[in-house]
Amino acid sequence: MNYFQLFDLPASFELDLTELGSRYLALQRKFHPDNYAAASNRDRLMSVQQTANINDAYHSLKQPLLRAEHLLALRGLKISHEQRSFTDPVFLMQQMELREQLEEISSSDNPDDAIMAVEQQLQQQRKVLLKQLAAALEANTAEQNQQAAELVRKLKFFFKLQHELELIEQQIQD
């Protein structure tokens, strides 16, 4: 299913999220099962199915990485369930170092400053990778789509780091 089509939006990584949000609400209202209370069984089922599709589609398009994955899948490059190991040693070494920095936060003299420092690094790196991802997806050549897939993989590591950082932040606050 083409999620962009469902919302009648152009299949592009750059997406107006406000527009997506209002189209989502409009479609949800239109297919809400309450509207089909008096309808035939078949139509009621259809409305339930459509509501589920609309929710899945919104969830996928709202988040940049899922949106990029969906866009790549539409272009014939399915990466969302791949189990292949990632092997770029330079990138992985950097990930290792960032993980070590995270580990050291709780024992540092000023955990808040340490969190801030890592947070800034992560933000900066994400920004650069997202920008490259947008450009690669925009170019939409076979080579650039492969490049986009590689960037999605890298960004997943950074989103994971962000999640880990938030867990540490919570622990320190508790």
Added chain:
Amino acid sequence: MAYSNKVIDHYENPRNVGSFAKDDPSIATGMVGAPACGDVMKLQIKVNEQGIIEDAKFKTYGCGSAIASSSLVTEWVKGKSLDEAQQIKNTDIAHELALPPVKIHCSILAEDAIKAAIADYKQKRGG
């Protein structure tokens, strides 16, 4: 999720955690990662002149199964030749640790880490 006893044992008492000095010519490093869960695994082997793996160390950031898989392979590779270590299959690791299907990728990661370390060693030695 319920971990098997062997996973818990390796997770609570990981074997061979740490790093070797990178500039030692007898040390080779394999780095792998799993984008889906963000796990990162580093496996280092110390290879003697006869091509036997004398020692191994690992550092893994990931779930219990990923840590257990890498801990287990550091035990397995010790005393093996590079060719023998190359034969270690993820299915053996998954079987030994009784990994559930959703954690099979952790054993794949560990197999790939050995292969990456061996490749690094061969490259260091000029192919």
